[in-house]
Amino acid sequence: MTNAEVDPGEQSFVVPEAKEPRHLWRMVGIWFVLSAVLVPLYYFLVGPHVPPGTMTSAAESNQFDFNILFMIALPVLLAVWIYLGYSVVVWRASRPGAADPVGGPKARGHLGMQVGWIVTTTVIVLGLFVFGTVELVTNAGSGGGQGPNPIWTPTSHTILPVQVIGQQWKFTYRYPTFGGFESQQLVVPNDTTIAFHVTSLDVIHSFWAYQLSIKADANPQQDNVAFTTTKELGSVTVRCSELCGLWHGAMFNYGKVVSKASFVAWAKATEALTAANTKLLPPFAYTYVPDANGADGGYYPDNIDPYSNAEVYGATPGKS
Amino acid sequence: MTLTTERDTEVVYPDPTPPVLGGFQGLPSRPGWFSQHLGTAAVGAVLGYLLGHWLGNVVASGYTNVANSGVNAVAITGGLLLGVLGWLLGIGALNYPLAKMAGLEPRPDYESTSWTRYLRYTADHKVVGLQYVIGVLAFFFTGGLLAMAIRTELLSPSSHVFGPGTYIAIVSEHGTIMMMMASSVVVGPLGNWLVPLMIGSRRTAFPRVEAFSFWIFTAGYLVILSALFYGGFPTGWTGYAPLQTQAGGGMMSYLVGFGVIGVGMMAAGFNLAVTIINYRAPGMTWSRVPIFVWSILATSALLTLATPTLVAAGLFGILDHTAQTAFYVSEHGGSSFLWQNLFWFFGHPEVYIMALPGFGIVAEILPVFTRKPLFGYKVAAAGMLGVALLSFFVWQHHLFQSGINPDMRPLFMLTTELISIPTGFIFLVGLGTLYRAKIRFEVPMLFTLAVFFNFLIGGVTGVFLSDVPVNVTVHGGFFVLSHFHYTIMGGLIFAFFAGLYFWLPKMTGKTMNKKLGLIHFWLMFIFFNLTFFPMFLIGLLGQPRRVFEYAQNLQALNDFSSMSAFVLGASFLVFAANFVWSIFIKPVPAPANPWDSLGLEWQTPTPVPYYNFERIPVVLTDPYHYGEGSPPAVADLGQGGLVAAAASSPASVAEDPRPPAQ
Numbered sequence: 001m002t003n004a005e006v007d008p009g010e011q012s013f014v015v016p017e018a019k020e021p022r023h024l025w026r027m028v029g030i031w032f033v034l035s036a037v038l039v040p041l042y043y044f045l046v047g048p049h050v051p052p053g054t055m056t057s058a059a060e061s062n063q064f065d066f067n068i069l070f071m072i073a074l075p076v077l078l079a080v081w082i083y084l085g086y087s088v089v090v091w092r093a094s095r096p097g098a099a100d101p102v103g104g105p106k107a108r109g110h111l112g113m114q115v116g117w118i119v120t121t122t123v124i125v126l127g128l129f130v131f132g133t134v135e136l137v138t139n140a141g142s143g144g145g146q147g148p149n150p151i152w153t154p155t156s157h158t159i160l161p162v163q164v165i166g167q168q169w170k171f172t173y174r175y176p177t178f179g180g181f182e183s184q185q186l187v188v189p190n191d192t193t194i195a196f197h198v199t200s201l202d203v204i205h206s207f208w209a210y211q212l213s214i215k216a217d218a219n220p221q222q223d224n225v226a227f228t229t230t231k232e233l234g235s236v237t238v239r240c241s242e243l244c245g246l247w248h249g250a251m252f253n254y255g256k257v258v259s260k261a262s263f264v265a266w267a268k269a270t271e272a273l274t275a276a277n278t279k280l281l282p283p284f285a286y287t288y289v290p291d292a293n294g295a296d297g298g299y300y301p302d303n304i305d306p307y308s309n310a311e312v313y314g315a316t317p318g319k320s
Numbered sequence: 321m322t323l324t325t326e327r328d329t330e331v332v333y334p335d336p337t338p339p340v341l342g343g344f345q346g347l348p349s350r351p352g353w354f355s356q357h358l359g360t361a362a363v364g365a366v367l368g369y370l371l372g373h374w375l376g377n378v379v380a381s382g383y384t385n386v387a388n389s390g391v392n393a394v395a396i397t398g399g400l401l402l403g404v405l406g407w408l409l410g411i412g413a414l415n416y417p418l419a420k421m422a423g424l425e426p427r428p429d430y431e432s433t434s435w436t437r438y439l440r441y442t443a444d445h446k447v448v449g450l451q452y453v454i455g456v457l458a459f460f461f462t463g464g465l466l467a468m469a470i471r472t473e474l475l476s477p478s479s480h481v482f483g484p485g486t487y488i489a490i491v492s493e494h495g496t497i498m499m500m501m502a503s504s505v506v507v508g509p510l511g512n513w514l515v516p517l518m519i520g521s522r523r524t525a526f527p528r529v530e531a532f533s534f535w536i537f538t539a540g541y542l543v544i545l546s547a548l549f550y551g552g553f554p555t556g557w558t559g560y561a562p563l564q565t566q567a568g569g570g571m572m573s574y575l576v577g578f579g580v581i582g583v584g585m586m587a588a589g590f591n592l593a594v595t596i597i598n599y600r601a602p603g604m605t606w607s608r609v610p611i612f613v614w615s616i617l618a619t620s621a622l623l624t625l626a627t628p629t630l631v632a633a634g635l636f637g638i639l640d641h642t643a644q645t646a647f648y649v650s651e652h653g654g655s656s657f658l659w660q661n662l663f664w665f666f667g668h669p670e671v672y673i674m675a676l677p678g679f680g681i682v683a684e685i686l687p688v689f690t691r692k693p694l695f696g697y698k699v700a701a702a703g704m705l706g707v708a709l710l711s712f713f714v715w716q717h718h719l720f721q722s723g724i725n726p727d728m729r730p731l732f733m734l735t736t737e738l739i740s741i742p743t744g745f746i747f748l749v750g751l752g753t754l755y756r757a758k759i760r761f762e763v764p765m766l767f768t769l770a771v772f773f774n775f776l777i778g779g780v781t782g783v784f785l786s787d788v789p790v791n792v793t794v795h796g797g798f799f800v801l802s803h804f805h806y807t808i809m810g811g812l813i814f815a816f817f818a819g820l821y822f823w824l825p826k827m828t829g830k831t832m833n834k835k836l837g838l839i840h841f842w843l844m845f846i847f848f849n850l851t852f853f854p855m856f857l858i859g860l861l862g863q864p865r866r867v868f869e870y871a872q873n874l875q876a877l878n879d880f881s882s883m884s885a886f887v888l889g890a891s892f893l894v895f896a897a898n899f900v901w902s903i904f905i906k907p908v909p910a911p912a913n914p915w916d917s918l919g920l921e922w923q924t925p926t927p928v929p930y931y932n933f934e935r936i937p938v939v940l941t942d943p944y945h946y947g948e949g950s951p952p953a954v955a956d957l958g959q960g961g962l963v964a965a966a967a968s969s970p971a972s973v974a975e976d977p978r979p980p981a982q
Binding site: 020023050051052058061062065066069070073076077080081083084087088091092093094098099100101102103104107108109110113114117118121122125126128129132133135136139141142143144145146147148149150151152198200202203204206208210213214215216217219220221222224237239240241242243244245246247248249250289 | 484485487488554555556558560561562563566650651656657690691692693694695696697698699720721722723724725726727729730733734737738740741744745747748751752754755756757758759760761769772773776777780783784786787788789790791792793795796797860861862864865866867868869870871944945946947948951
């Protein structure tokens with residue numbers, strides 16, 4: 001090994017007129033190899049575990065979308081990081097024999113590079129837009145809240161409506177097809193298309209059924225509809241994801257996806273069990289106007305003196 | 321040497337035609353403590369507050385008590401508004417218009433060299449810039465302390481340091497303070513200080529408006545802090561409406577505070593936009609304007625055009641609380657969506673108010689430390705204007721899951737993704753400038769490179785958020801929290817510190833300690849990433865924002881993030897120590913052009929004279945002629961010869977023969 005005998009400092013001194021290496025091609029090479037390795041690794045090792053899982057059609061499609069986006073993002077991240085890393089190593093001023101940069105018009109811009117950059121980013125962005133829109137439309141809104149008049153609806157003819165009522169600081173669920181009974185726990189059948197009708201009695205909440213991949217804001221006096229189709233049995237975490245005041249952090253509960261038969265059994269049993277309570281509730285409606293005299297005990301209109309003269313919005317007056 | 325000699329023969333002192341900056345002191349001047357300064361402002365604020373509070377109780381006692389709080393919203397609003405007015409009267413911000421109204425001829429501004437000028441209302445943009453430096457740092461450190469409190473609470477999923485009320489007040493205060501700070505953090509200090517020097521002007525277009533913007537900014541700081549004395553407010557910085565209507569006295573501080581800060585933002589933006597358009601020196605054509613000035617122009621346009629929406633929205637909120645209107649009360653015919661739309665119509669341009677100046681700083685610093693011209697100057701300027709324009713068309717992506725018209729969502733997905741094209745230009749510009757450069761790793765350059773690293777992560781995760789299906793999972797969780805900390809803190813705040821380390825030697829005439837600067841940088845960079853990167857995972861795993869309780873299985877990630885956050889917080893102590901040490905305790909005088917920059921602002925002597933330029937310079941070229949053996953002079957400073965660019969003969973600037981400006 002004769003190379004070992006050569007002083008490295010001397011070496012750079014001896015060859016001052018070395019041909020400039022093709023920096024961009026080197027970077028592209030590194031980038032290509034890394035991307036070709038990391039992207040499939042991500043897809044096969046990480047992809048299947050990405051939240052929100054595969055419990056519903058919305059969750060499946062949202063996981064798929066996340067993975068597609070990540071596989072586009074990863075090469076972009078790698079490209080910039082490799083370029084930055086290469087630059088700070090190869091073009092640092094402290095490097096022996098670092099050449100003075102050449103200014104002038106050539107360093108001020110490169111038409112091909114600029115046009116190429118703009119075209120590439122535009123193509124990626126428009127591609128993402130088309131992809132996102134197709135996914136949104138074909139998956140009946142992908143589990144997001146579509147407002148009172150949803151335009152992308154599921155193809156299934158048997159849709160189970162479940163009403164989600166947010167209030168400070170809990171969610172309750174009403175099942176209009178079972179006499180409008182009210183439950184503190186979210187129970188839904190498997191293999192069923194469900195329409196969540198989300199509304200609020202006071203401030204804005206956001207109904208986030210994590211494993212179902214449903215997120216819809218609960219607005220007062222608005223019915224916000226979100227669809228999904230359940231695919232697997234399991235338990236569901238429900239959290240409020242819009243700041244709603246003091247106990248926002250404690251506004252969570254758990255639900256479950258059960259088989260169709262056990263759901264019907266549960267619903268019928270609960271309907272019978274809570275029949276007396278259901279009578280006291282206001283008739284099922286998509287929105288409710290909270291009783292301004294709510295402090296008197298009712299959360300719903302009792303049709304008795306809803307706004308007394310002494311009433312101030314949100315106050316807790318004694319009823320005269 | 322010939323240049324220096326030539327200049328000697330022609331310069332006449334003092335300048336025969338000092339520009340009248342316009343007086344603002346209608347009252348006869350009194351020396352020392354009897355004149356107007358920070359102390360009289362404080363007295364004015366207290367008196368104004370007491371008067372307003374009393375008045376509010378007089379006009380509205382008995383029927384406008386805010387629910388559940390036992391406080392009178394009219395009294396609080398009156399107190400805060402008159403307090404701000406008293407503050408402005410006390411500092412002297414209103415002397416000029418009042419004197420004019422009274423038919424008096426206000427005295428012109430005068431040059432002061434006393435340190436007390438930093439405690440006064442002054443029309444010198446360099447003093448205002450330094451006042452802003454201290455102001456935004458105070459703002460930033462206050463918000464940072466609150467962040468430390470948040471991370472302390474989140475150390476454990478179930479045992480608590482704070483009660484839920486205190487915690488939500490801290491979170492809201494942190495967010496609001498940081499947003500208020502971030503919208504002025506570059507425009508205020510660096511924009512006001514640098515823009516006139518960069519465009520060859522002796523002053524900004526409206527020096528009194530510029531000083532007014534600073535003093536009302538400080539008033540806004542006091543107003544938002546006052547929320548803590550009313551028990552805080554529970555809405556976070558977004559102030560969503562039914563919760564806002566329900567909240568107690570602290571909400572008034574939020575609404576009045578944003579209104580007050582908003583007026584300051586409009587004033588600052590308006591002044592700088594007019595300055596840049598009208599006060600450019602001869603020869604400073606649009607293709608020669610430094611890229612930082614382009615970024616400030618785009619930002620100023622946003623400040624001037626977007627902020628009025630916020631002020632109007634805040635006014636509606638104040639009316640809901642005080643005059644019993646129902647703008648945001650849906651059961652009385654209002655709409656909670658109204659606040660969301662108004663707020664985000666301001667709020668999204670606001671996000672770019674907080675991004676564009678950072679782009680300007682990094683693009684301005686890169687050529688200096690790479691010794692290369694800026695790559696794609698026109699692309700960079702066009703990108704900034706493109707971002708500014710598009711930012712008005714993306715706001716509803718904050719409402720993707722809120723129940724807006726569903727067919728709006730693809731449209732806003734498109735506009736949101738489109739805005740990543742001009743935003744991405746900053747990477748084209750940065751990477752192109754680095755190509756075959758000669759990179760000097762000074763502290764400002766390290767911060768600049770960190771901006772590219774951090775903002776890339778922030779930008780790419782933004783594309784995830786813009787995709788409506790993926791948004792279902794990440795909306796309202798820690799993922800989005802991490803995303804905007806990567807863009808605002810990782811982008812803007814890193815760029816701000818790059819700018820501080822870069823320009824402080826010019827602004828203060830003192831050299832910042834490099835060793836402490838390096839410690840600050842590495843601590844901040846490493847622990848910023850260790851703090852916020854885990855939050856992407858925390859968010860994906862299902863933790864919503866602004867919660868004080870979370871799932872047990874997320875404790876390890878949260879603790880890791882908290883520990884890193886504490887070190888991140890400590891890194892700012894290193895900066896504070898460096899700042900105090902290098903500027904006050906052991907100052908080392910800085911050379912006029914320590915980084916060998918070609919920028920016009922560096923061709924002035926240090927400290928910069930009161931009128932910036934003895935003669936209005938004639939700009940000859942753009943400031944990016946790096947990498948050319950002997951770069952052409954950037955401007956004719958009109959002192960008998962061309963001042964050669966500093967890089968080729970720094971001695972001609974350093975050995976300026978004139979007497980010190982003081």
